[in-house]
Structures are given as structure tokens and as C-alpha cells.
Amino acid sequence: MLTIAEREFRAYFSSPIAFVFLMAFPAAAGVLPFYVDDFFAREQADLESFFRFHPWLYLVFMPAMAMRMWSEERRDGTFELLMTLPIGTTRAVLGKFLAAWSIAGIALALTAPMWLTVNYLGEPDNPVIAVGYLASWLVAGAILAIGAACSALSSNQVVAFFLAVSSGFLFFLCGLEPVLSALESWSSPLLTEIVSGFSMPENFMQIARGSISASNLLFFISTIVSALLINIWLVDLQRA
Amino acid sequence: MTPPLVEVERLAKHFGPIHAVNNVTFKVDRGEILGLMGPNGAGKTTTMRMLTGYIEPSEGTARIHGLDIHMEPVEAKRAVGYLPEGAPLYGDMSVESFLLFIARARGVPRRELWERYRDTVAKTSLHRVLHQPINTLSKGFKRRVGLAQAIIHDPSVLVLDEPTDGLDPNQKHDVRVLLERMAKDKAIIISTHLLEEVEAICTRTVIIARGRTVADATPETLRRQSIFHNAVRLSVAKEHSEQLTTRLRTITGVGGVDWIGETDRQAVLRVISADRRSILSPVRMAVQETKSKVSEVMVESGRLEDLFRQLTLST
Numbered sequence: 001m002l003t004i005a006e007r008e009f010r011a012y013f014s015s016p017i018a019f020v021f022l023m024a025f026p027a028a029a030g031v032l033p034f035y036v037d038d039f040f041a042r043e044q045a046d047l048e049s050f051f052r053f054h055p056w057l058y059l060v061f062m063p064a065m066a067m068r069m070w071s072e073e074r075r076d077g078t079f080e081l082l083m084t085l086p087i088g089t090t091r092a093v094l095g096k097f098l099a100a101w102s103i104a105g106i107a108l109a110l111t112a113p114m115w116l117t118v119n120y121l122g123e124p125d126n127p128v129i130a131v132g133y134l135a136s137w138l139v140a141g142a143i144l145a146i147g148a149a150c151s152a153l154s155s156n157q158v159v160a161f162f163l164a165v166s167s168g169f170l171f172f173l174c175g176l177e178p179v180l181s182a183l184e185s186w187s188s189p190l191l192t193e194i195v196s197g198f199s200m201p202e203n204f205m206q207i208a209r210g211s212i213s214a215s216n217l218l219f220f221i222s223t224i225v226s227a228l229l230i231n232i233w234l235v236d237l238q239r240a
Numbered sequence: 241m242t243p244p245l246v247e248v249e250r251l252a253k254h255f256g257p258i259h260a261v262n263n264v265t266f267k268v269d270r271g272e273i274l275g276l277m278g279p280n281g282a283g284k285t286t287t288m289r290m291l292t293g294y295i296e297p298s299e300g301t302a303r304i305h306g307l308d309i310h311m312e313p314v315e316a317k318r319a320v321g322y323l324p325e326g327a328p329l330y331g332d333m334s335v336e337s338f339l340l341f342i343a344r345a346r347g348v349p350r351r352e353l354w355e356r357y358r359d360t361v362a363k364t365s366l367h368r369v370l371h372q373p374i375n376t377l378s379k380g381f382k383r384r385v386g387l388a389q390a391i392i393h394d395p396s397v398l399v400l401d402e403p404t405d406g407l408d409p410n411q412k413h414d415v416r417v418l419l420e421r422m423a424k425d426k427a428i429i430i431s432t433h434l435l436e437e438v439e440a441i442c443t444r445t446v447i448i449a450r451g452r453t454v455a456d457a458t459p460e461t462l463r464r465q466s467i468f469h470n471a472v473r474l475s476v477a478k479e480h481s482e483q484l485t486t487r488l489r490t491i492t493g494v495g496g497v498d499w500i501g502e503t504d505r506q507a508v509l510r511v512i513s514a515d516r517r518s519i520l521s522p523v524r525m526a527v528q529e530t531k532s533k534v535s536e537v538m539v540e541s542g543r544l545e546d547l548f549r550q551l552t553l554s555t
Contacts, residue, residue, distance in 0.1 A: 003344045007330070014332040077328030081389075084292045084324070085345045086317035239295050 004087065004095025008069075009102065017068070018103055021061055026110040028057055033114075050114050051208040054136045055201040058104075058143045059172065063164030065100045066147025067157040070235065074155040083239055093231050097141075097148055104140035108133060128210035135207035138220035139200060143168045145227030152234035168200075171223075175199025243306055244269045245397050245427035246291070250300035252451075253286050260286045262451035263300070268427040268444075270396070273419060275442035275459075276431040279552050283451040284431040285325050288401050291429070292322045304397050318347050321395035323403055327386030331375030335366055335385055338374060339392055346393040356392055363418060364388040379406045387415065391422065398428045404437060416441045435544045445544075449552040459544055466542030467495075467550060470513040472523045473538040480532035481507040487530050491522045506535065516542075 012018035033049040073079040082092055115133075118124045147164035154160045173179050174195050184192045196202065200223075203216045246268040253261040261283040268274045276284045290297045293309045293316065302309045307316040330338055339357055348356050361367060364384045369377055374385060383406060390398060403419070404412040419428055420441055432438060438445050439459050447455040447462075455462055463469060476484055481499075488497045488511050495514035499507060513519045520539055527534050 003341065007333075007341050010337070011330070011332055076331070077324065077326055078330055080289070080294050080324040081322075081328050084294050084317060084320070084322045085342070086314045086347060087345055088314055 001087070001091040001095045001098070004082075004092055005098040005102075008096050008099030012065070012099065012103055017065065021065060021103065022107050022110060025057060025061055025107040029053060029111050030114055032057075048205075048209060050111075051132050051136060052201075052205065055139050055143075055172065055204055058140050059165060059168050061107075062100075062104065062140055062143035063147040063150070063161045063168065065103065066144050066151050066164055067160040068151070069096050069100070069148050070152040070231075071155050071157045071160045074238075075157075079238070083235075089232050089235050093148070093228055093235060097145060097228060097231075100144050100148070101137075101141050104144060105137055108137055108140070125210065128208075131210070131212055132208035135204050135216075135220070138217070138224070139204050142171075142200065142220050142223040142227070145224045145231070149227050149231040149234060152231055152238070171198055171200040175202040242270075245305060246429065247303040247306075248287070248291060248300075249302070251287060251290050251297050251302060252299035253283075253290060253295065254298045259451050261290070261297075261448075264448060264451070264453050265300075266446050266453065266456055268397075268429060270427055271424060272443045273423050273428045273430065273441050275438040275445045276429060276448065277433070277435075277438060277445055277548065278431075278448035280433075282448045282552070284448055285401055286451075287448065288322075288399050288429070288431060289324075292320055292399050293317050294324075318393070319396050321390035321393065321398045323386050323390045323398075323400040325401040326405075327383050329374045329382060329385055329389070332373065334371050334373055335377075335388075336370045338385065339388055342389040343392045346395075348393050356394065360388045360392045363391065365414070380408065380411045383407055383411070383415075387418070396426055398422070398426055400428070400430045402432055403430055404432070404434070412437075435548065439544060447548065447551055454551040455547070462547050463542040463544055464516060466544070466546040467512060467516075468510070468540050468546050469516045469542030470518050470520075471540040471542075472511040472513075472520055473500075473536075473540060474509045474511065474523070474527070474534055475506045475536040476509060476527075477533035477535075478502070478505055478507050480530065481509065484527065484530050484532040484534075485509060487526045488523065491519065491526060493517065493519050493522065510540075 029050065032053040070079070073082060083089070115129055118129075119126070143164075146167050147160075150163035150167055151160040153163060180192055180196055183195060197219070203219045206213065207216050244267040248264060248266050251261055251264045252259070264283070264287055266274070276287065278284050286295070289295045291302045291309065293313045296310060304316040304319050307319070309316045333341065339360065340353065343353055343356055361370065364387055366381070366384055366388060369381055374382065377385065383403070387400070387403060390400065404415050407415065416437070419430070422428065430437075430442070442459060445455065445457065445459050445462055446453055455465075457465075485497050488494055488509075493514050495512040498510045498512065500510045501508040511519060511523055518539070524537070
């Protein structure tokens with residue numbers, strides 16, 4: 001699995017995609033709180049307004065990272081080479097996922113100046129921020145895993161990208177007020193609550209604000225695991 | 241008695257209503273080079289893909305070293321070196337990093353990694369391009385890299401889908417020499433359209449047509465099954481040709497006489513043996529009896545191409 005992860009990690013850096021992501025994500029994550037959310041006006045030494053944008057940034061960047069995973073293998077014919085190596089589908093899927101997820105981790109680490117800034121300006125609750133970073137990485141993983149599964153569906157990377165963005169966006173729609181209001185008007189409050197429970201930004205922000213619950217963590221972990229299982233199934237389906 | 245390194249048993253693959261492979265069975269022992277032949281779309285590549293664990297068979301099974309490729313896929317795949325059709329490679333990698341990646345993925349122990357790498361590079365003559373990205377290489381070099389990745393872990397079974405496709409005659413020769421050298425302690429299966437390749441290096445040939453095995457024998461045995469085995473070719477003076485043809489047709493054991501060519505003064509006849517036994521003596525007697533002026537007599541051994549056409553066009 002690590003052999004595959006290492007190859008994939010290097011492959012990201014043989015094209016501009018990893019460099020673009022590693023520059024664009026920290027830049028966007030650093031700029032948006034100041035220009036869109038008026039970071040200073042809040043007068044609070046925390047990173048809530050910084051984290052708020054993360055899921056939306058991942059919704060674009062993670063499908064872009066994931067789209068090549070399987071599409072490229074199928075387009076170039078290396079899928080057959082990979083699938084006849086003595087590694088098994090599960091390890092191949094995990095290896096590819098870990099490579100992309102670790103790049104997402106590096107991108108997140110590059111936003112550390114924001115953390116340092118709030119420490120310079122005040123006395124933030126650092127453990128909460130640390131948990132927020134971890135949760136942010138989980139959001140990246142969840143969207144990445146969805147993107148990886150979508151990549152296994154098409155040999156066209158553009159198609160895979162749009163499939164991933166659309167699938168990921170469903171988890172954002174679940175938390176949008178107009179959607180929930182519309183849902184509540186014709187269904188029960190229980191159903192509305194269940195649907196809102198699938199909101200990725202909402203689950204994330206609950207952790208980022210410091211109110212960590214097992215259900216929030218379980219949501220991200222189960223999303224990652226489910227998407228990876230679907231990915232394994234889709235890859236095996238192509239060999240049937 | 242040790243079991244064969246490769247056992248393919250009643251393999252079948254159906255894609256919906258299409259029967260791509262239907263009941264293919266063969267075995268390959270150590271030291272053998274098996275040539276898998278057949279027209280385009282006959283099922284050679286599908287058979288190889290099932291054998292290497294890439295696709296699941298609809299029926300039947302394949303065993304490598306006694307390991308079922310679908311029950312124990314990882315262990316079985318470790319014993320196989322596979323060159324897929326078109327030799328797909330990771331073009332963004334250098335030759336060196338690609339070969340080392342494949343070696344690690346195929347389970348070569350760390351302490352043997354560089355030794356295996358150096359040995360493979362030497363066998364496939366890749367010294368000049370080791371640090372070049374694969375997508376900048378010529379087709380010949382890419383094919384050699386494909387071959388190198390298949391042998392880097394020193395597998396006991398090699399499955400090569402058209403290994404010399406796209407190579408120039410010198411490169412083809414080099415690959416064939418390499419395969420012959422490696423064949424001593426391995427079971428090698430190659431698929432090819434090239435009959436000369438089968439005759440040059442294969443110890444046995446399996447011909448597949450429309451998904452079925454239609455022949456499984458040595459190239460020599462297959463040549464003997466050709467309708468032209470022991471046929472006699474005669475160059476005869478044109479004025480005697482008709483009389484001789486009439487006489488030849490009366491000989492017991494002659495299956496037919498074909499007029500296959502002519503020059504200004506000579507006609508070229510092919511006398512076919514009905515049961516592929518030698519008919520040289522009765523043909524000579526017929527020539528003497530008719531006092532025909534014959535300038536050349538040649539006994540044909542039969543060609544693989546003829547049998548290939550016989551078997552693949554008739555099924």
C-alpha cells in the first residue's frame with residue numbers, strides 16, 4: 001500500500017496539480033476570512049471564520065485532486081498493469097487515497113501562519129483550533145474519497161471532476177437553510193433533522209467551534225469508509 | 241511428478257451474449273514457451289487477462305504453481321510476470337523509478353532490490369535511458385521497459401501479450417533471444433500474430449479461434465497437420481503438364497493436383513497427399529511413365545500458416 005501511495009504522491013508532483021493546490025488552498029483559506037468574513041471586525045482570537053470556508057474550498061480542490069486517480073489509469077491502460085500487481089484492490093484504493101490525503105494535509109499545514117497570527121493577536125483556545133484542523137483534514141478526506149469513487153466511474157477526468165463536485169455538493173445542500181425550510185414545509189421535522197445531519201459544513205463547524213461529538217466524527221469517518229468501499233467495488237466491477 | 245507451472249482449465253468468459261472465451265484448456269510446464277495464436281478477437285488477450293487475474297472468468301479456473309488465481313490472487317500474481325497488450329507504462333516516471341516501483345510492488349525484498357534491478361537492466365539493455373521519463377522514449381524502448389517490468393521479480397511464469405509488437409527486426413531478435421535464454425527455468429506464454437515468431441521460439445502452440453481451443457501441439461506437429469504436408473511440387477514442361485496431371489490424379493493417396501503457377505515453358509504443379517503420407521515414389525513413377533520433362537521436384541513440409549488458415553477459417 002505504501003509503495004502505491006509513494007508512487008501516487010510523486011505523480012501529483014510530476015504535474016502542476018499538486019503545486020497549484022499547495023499554493024491556491026493556503027492563499028484562498030488565508031484571504032477569504034479577511035475579505036469575505038471581516039476577520040478583524042469579529043474581535044475574537046479564534047479561527048472560526050477561517051475554518052468556515054474550508055469545506056467550500058475542498059469542494060473544488062479535492063475533486064480536482066481526485067479526478068485523475070482512476071480515470072488516468074483507465075485512459076493510459078495502466079489500470080490493467082496495476083490490477084495485475086500482487087497488491088489487491090483494497091491496497092491500491094487506499095494507497096491512492098492516502099497519497100492525495102497527505103497532500104491535503106500538507107496544504108492544511110501551510111495555513112499555520114493563520115494559527116500563529118491569532119496567537120500573536122490574542123489568547124485563543126489552541127486545543128480547539130488543533131481539533132478544528134483535524135476536522136478540516138477529515139472534511140478533505142471525505143470529499144476526496146467521494147471524488148476517488150467518482151473517478152472510478154469514468155475514464156474522462158472532466159466528467160469525473162463534475163461528478164465529484166455534484167456528489168459532494170449534495171452533502172452541502174443538506175445544511176442550506178432554503179433547502180431545509182422547503183423540506184420542512186412538506187415533510188416531518190424528524191426527516192428534516194435527519195437530512196440536516198448529513199450536512200458536511202454543519203458537522204465540521206460543530207467540531208471547529210469546540211463542541212466535539214462522536215456523531216460528528218462518526219459522520220466523517222463513515223463517509224470516508226463508505227466512499228472508499230464504493231471505490232473498491234467500482235474498481236472490482238470493471239474487472240468482472 | 242511436479243505439477244505444471246500453469247494450468248488453465250475450461251476457462252470461459254462471457255460479456256453478455258458474447259462468448260469471448262469458451263472452454264479453453266491448456267497446461268504449460270517449466271522450460272516451455274507456449275505460443276497463443278489466433279485471429280484478432282479470437283480470445284487470446286481475454287484468456288491472458290483471466291490467467292493473470294485481471295478479469296474474473298465466467299467459468300473455469302487458472303492455477304499458477306498450483307495457486308488458484310482467483311482464490312489466492314495475491315500469491316499467484318507474485319509468481320507471474322505480465323506484459324499487457326500495448327505495454328502500458330506510467331509515462332511520468334523515469335525508467336529507473338518505474339522499475340523500482342514495480343519491483344517493490346511485486347514483493348522483491350529490499351536487500352535484493354538493486355541486484356534484481358541491475359540484472360533486469362542488463363538483460364533488456366536499458367542502460368542508456370534509465371533516467372529518462374518513459375513518455376519520451378521510442379516505441380522500441382517502451383516495449384523493452386514493459387518487458388523489464390515483467391521480469392524484474394524473476395517470476396517462474398511469464399505471460400506476454402504480443403511482446404514484439406512494434407519492434408524492428410533487430411529488436412524482435414533480441415527479445416526472442418532473451419525469451420529463449422529465460423525459458424530454461426520458466427513457463428512462458430506469449431500471444432502473437434506472427435507465425436515466424438512461433439516457429440522461431442515456441443516449443444508448443446495453442447491456436448484459439450472464436451474463443452475455443454482448436455489446436456494444441458508443437459509447431460512441427462501442427463505443420464504435419466497442414467493439408468500441404470508431404471505435398472510434392474513439380475516444375476514440368478507445359479506440353480506435358482496436362483497428361484501428367486491426369487495420370488497423377490489416378491494415383492491412390494493423391495488428394496488433388498493444383499496448378500499453382502507458370503512461366504513461359506514451365507507449369508508448377510502441387511500434388512497433395514490425401515492422408516499426408518509420402519507420395520514421392522508414386523509421383524516419380526508417374527513422371528517416368530508419362531515421360532514428362534520435369535526440372536524440379538520438391539517435397540513440402542507444410543506451413544503453419546496453412547494450418548492456421550484451415551483451423552481459423554473453418555470454425
